[in-house]
Amino acid sequence: MSDSNEPPESTVRDLFPPVPQAKLNQQIRPVILSVLLLTLITGCAFPLLLAAIGRPLFLHQANGSLIRRNGVAIGSDWIGQEFSRPEYFQSRPSAAGNGYDGTSSGGTNLGPNNPKLKNGSADFKGVAQLADEYRKRNGLAPDADIPIDAVTRSASGLDPDISPANAALQIPRVAHARGVSEEAVRRLVAIHTRQPQYGFLGAGRVPVLELNLALDESLSPRNSSSLR
Amino acid sequence: MRWTEYLLFLAIVIGLAQPVGIYLACVAQRRRTLLDPLLRPVESLFYRLLSVQPVEEMSAGVYIACFLLFGAGCALLLFLLLMLQRWLPGGPAASYLTTPMTADLAANTAVSFTTTTTWQAYGGEQTLRYLAQVIGLVSQSFLAGAAGLAIGFAFIRGIARERSATIGNFWVDLVRSLLWVVLPLTLIGSLILMWQGVPLNMAPYTIVHTLEGRTQTIAQGPVAALEFIKNLGTNGGGFFNANGAHPYANPTPFTNFIGMLAIAVLPAALMIAFGRMTHRPRAGWVLLMVMVALFVAGVGVCDWAESAPPPQLAGMHIIGPNLEGKEVRFGVGESVLTAIVTANTSTGSYNSMHDSFQPIGVLAPLVCMLLGEVVFGGLGAGVYSMVMIALVGVFLGGLMIGRTPEYLSKKIGSAETRWIALYTLLTPMVVLALTAIAVATKAGLAGLGTNTGPHGFTEILFAYASCMANNGQAMAGLNANTVFYNVTTTIAMLAGRYGLAALALALAGRFACQRHRPTTAGTLPSDTPTFGVLVFGTILIVGALSFLPALALGPVVEFFQQ
Numbered sequence: 001m002s003d004s005n006e007p008p009e010s011t012v013r014d015l016f017p018p019v020p021q022a023k024l025n026q027q028i029r030p031v032i033l034s035v036l037l038l039t040l041i042t043g044c045a046f047p048l049l050l051a052a053i054g055r056p057l058f059l060h061q062a063n064g065s066l067i068r069r070n071g072v073a074i075g076s077d078w079i080g081q082e083f084s085r086p087e088y089f090q091s092r093p094s095a096a097g098n099g100y101d102g103t104s105s106g107g108t109n110l111g112p113n114n115p116k117l118k119n120g121s122a123d124f125k126g127v128a129q130l131a132d133e134y135r136k137r138n139g140l141a142p143d144a145d146i147p148i149d150a151v152t153r154s155a156s157g158l159d160p161d162i163s164p165a166n167a168a169l170q171i172p173r174v175a176h177a178r179g180v181s182e183e184a185v186r187r188l189v190a191i192h193t194r195q196p197q198y199g200f201l202g203a204g205r206v207p208v209l210e211l212n213l214a215l216d217e218s219l220s221p222r223n224s225s226s227l228r
Numbered sequence: 229m230r231w232t233e234y235l236l237f238l239a240i241v242i243g244l245a246q247p248v249g250i251y252l253a254c255v256a257q258r259r260r261t262l263l264d265p266l267l268r269p270v271e272s273l274f275y276r277l278l279s280v281q282p283v284e285e286m287s288a289g290v291y292i293a294c295f296l297l298f299g300a301g302c303a304l305l306l307f308l309l310l311m312l313q314r315w316l317p318g319g320p321a322a323s324y325l326t327t328p329m330t331a332d333l334a335a336n337t338a339v340s341f342t343t344t345t346t347w348q349a350y351g352g353e354q355t356l357r358y359l360a361q362v363i364g365l366v367s368q369s370f371l372a373g374a375a376g377l378a379i380g381f382a383f384i385r386g387i388a389r390e391r392s393a394t395i396g397n398f399w400v401d402l403v404r405s406l407l408w409v410v411l412p413l414t415l416i417g418s419l420i421l422m423w424q425g426v427p428l429n430m431a432p433y434t435i436v437h438t439l440e441g442r443t444q445t446i447a448q449g450p451v452a453a454l455e456f457i458k459n460l461g462t463n464g465g466g467f468f469n470a471n472g473a474h475p476y477a478n479p480t481p482f483t484n485f486i487g488m489l490a491i492a493v494l495p496a497a498l499m500i501a502f503g504r505m506t507h508r509p510r511a512g513w514v515l516l517m518v519m520v521a522l523f524v525a526g527v528g529v530c531d532w533a534e535s536a537p538p539p540q541l542a543g544m545h546i547i548g549p550n551l552e553g554k555e556v557r558f559g560v561g562e563s564v565l566t567a568i569v570t571a572n573t574s575t576g577s578y579n580s581m582h583d584s585f586q587p588i589g590v591l592a593p594l595v596c597m598l599l600g601e602v603v604f605g606g607l608g609a610g611v612y613s614m615v616m617i618a619l620v621g622v623f624l625g626g627l628m629i630g631r632t633p634e635y636l637s638k639k640i641g642s643a644e645t646r647w648i649a650l651y652t653l654l655t656p657m658v659v660l661a662l663t664a665i666a667v668a669t670k671a672g673l674a675g676l677g678t679n680t681g682p683h684g685f686t687e688i689l690f691a692y693a694s695c696m697a698n699n700g701q702a703m704a705g706l707n708a709n710t711v712f713y714n715v716t717t718t719i720a721m722l723a724g725r726y727g728l729a730a731l732a733l734a735l736a737g738r739f740a741c742q743r744h745r746p747t748t749a750g751t752l753p754s755d756t757p758t759f760g761v762l763v764f765g766t767i768l769i770v771g772a773l774s775f776l777p778a779l780a781l782g783p784v785v786e787f788f789q790q
Contacts, residue, residue, distance in 0.1 A: 039305060039363070043367025047362050081444055105470035113678050131546060145546075148546050202480075203556060203562075
């Protein structure tokens with residue numbers, strides 16, 4: 001397979017093509033200048049340009065899509081919150097900090113075969129315990145089928161959504177706690193249920209905070225003093 | 229529904245490959261494009277400022293040296309910026325930054341972002357100030373991505389040219405990649421993300437008062453500046469710890485889909501550019517179709533494992549697919565799509581926790597990384613990853629039919645074969661050796677805080693596979709912010725970026741010197757479906773021979789344990 005045009009090569013030194021010192025010295029200036037100049041353009045000029053165009057156009061989103069009531073920020077469109085009162089729909093369990101910690105996103109990172117995931121530990125509720133609590137809270141039979149998102153923790157720990165099946169199982173509890181008809185709550189849930197985006201992207205979901213805000217607005221409990 | 233999304237994704241990637249590939253070829257060959265009237269003056273200004281002679285071309289050796297020096301300069305600057313971040317104004321109060329930026333973590337992060345790996349041994353909202361993320365990480369996501377595209381261009385030129393001592397000018401390729409491709413696309417893409425809901429602010433962490441009277445602190449920041457370029461540059465390092473799963477980083481299924489397209493379209497199109505620049509358009513399409521076949525296989529396996537109800541929870545009356553570590557808005561479909569797209573393209577922007585995947589579910593992305601990121605691949609890196617393994621196929625095919633192996637009129641002699649063999653061996657050598665060291669030492673095993681047994685082994689193998697592939701995604705149960713892991717993963721990242729690129733470019737330089745061989749009846753045609761099957765088989769055989777024992781110890785054992 002030898003070819004007269006190409007010298008036989010056999011040492012490691014020949015593995016890489018030669019680089020003449022003079023050629024290399026020429027490149028020192030462009031290296032230093034390019035690192036500095038291009039960092040300035042992509043790391044300073046680009047973000048400033050993006051802010052100059054994007055922030056005026058999408059100011060609400062740019063500031064974190066915060067939801068305000070009477071001037072006080074009560075949450076964000078995108079960041080899930082913990083709910084424990086019966087009159088509110090409840091979010092998924094969370095592994096972010098001590099639960100829905102917006103400064104400490106993350107999942108459990110427990111492997112599927114890890115016994116801790118199912119059985120829990122001293123300071124960690126396993127799937128079995130979460131399922132028990134979920135069934136008790138919502139008045140379900142001990143062998144009732146429940147949707148998996150109700151007993152598993154999301155990747156971010158800040159999942160703003162629950163599945164439509166999860167919301168449906170919580171409707172009787174919420175209606176009862178608020179003293180309103182299940183039908184009224186069901187209608188509200190239906191309004192706030194999102195189908196897969198544009199019909200095919202992702203999965204159907206119910207944003208919990210948005211739904212709970214709507215509940216407070218249109219289906220206040222008869223005894224409204226229980227809600228500050 | 230899930231397969232509608234998978235297939236539509238593939239259809240868009242393949243549909244855009246042709247027009248975008250033609251555009252990329254124009255950028256690489258300095259032909260006219262629509263953007264020229266706007267960008268040519270800027271381009272000349274850049275060359276003057278950088279004191280570069282754009283007409284002066286480089287030999288492969290000088291090209292590699294420039295690529296290395298540029299990477300080194302960027303890494304040094306980023307390292308200094310990270311070490312000095314405490315003096316940067318703005319951003320979260322110091323009490324939120326609970327993970328200190330130690331020297332080993334800063335060095336690891338600097339190498340990580342300048343090699344497009346963006347392995348993150350830290351959680352963004354607990355470690356970094358806003359300006360460190362913007363000036364340091366956003367800029368490197370651009371520059372490492374554009375440098376990757378540049379070496380992709382140079383590699384293609386090496387194969388396309390004959391009797392040429394040079395393969396292009398690194399500075400020209402870098403500047404043109406930035407101006408014609410990366411910057412304009414990122415501006416548009418980032419605005420789409422902002423429209424959908426990704427924040428861009430310098431506000432302190434916001435304290436909100438929830439409906440139940442509790443308080444919640446929400447991390448803020450200039451998130452939108454990083455979240456599109458992290459995908460387009462096939463970097464993947466996100467703003468927050470949960471990366472693409474964080475609702476601020478990836479608020480809707482649509483932002484996720486856009487991100488996946490941003491990752492895959494350019495590398496797929498580069499295969500078409502490869503075909504055009506070598507004047508063998510069908511050769512580019514054949515390799516792209518091999519990629520598509522492998523992609524479909526990966527999605528199929530991962531979807532099968534993740535969409536089934538978790539067998540560990542059988543009998544507990546819990547209904548639904550494996551949603552532990554997944555977001556409701558993405559469901560299984562977008563989680564699997566993202567896992568496979570990111571694993572195949574050296575992009576670490578996962579949107580679900582791979583540690584919580586089923587054993588076979590995690591096997592799929594792990595194998596994608598170990599095969600060398602050949603499916604679409606990293607920006608620019610994908611084209612040489614794929615062609616290098618195709619050359620192994622050519623060599624094997626040549627042996628089988630007893631002829632001198634040739635690819636696109638280039639002869640593959642004994643010298644060329646050495647580069648190809650070294651390239652193929654480098655990944656198993658680095659990944660397996662480092663994994664062995666980690667499981668044999670106390671310092672390595674100390675990282676297994678969350679999971680043990682075969683799953684722990686998979687975490688370690690996954691870490692080195694990810695770093696070697698310049699991917700950056702992790703099974704995050706591994707506690708990787710230790711001196712041991714910061715040093716060993718840095719070695720893998722350097723080998724995966726500069727080792728592989730230097731070997732590929734050195735080979736390209738050698739091909740450029742060759743004259744084209746005439747095609748004869750004895751030439752193994754390299755643009756037919758048969759050749760595609762040969763390459764497909766070669767990828768699987770080389771991957772299996774290298775990694776089957778290691779995979780058997782990890783995910784396979786775990787699968788039989790469940």
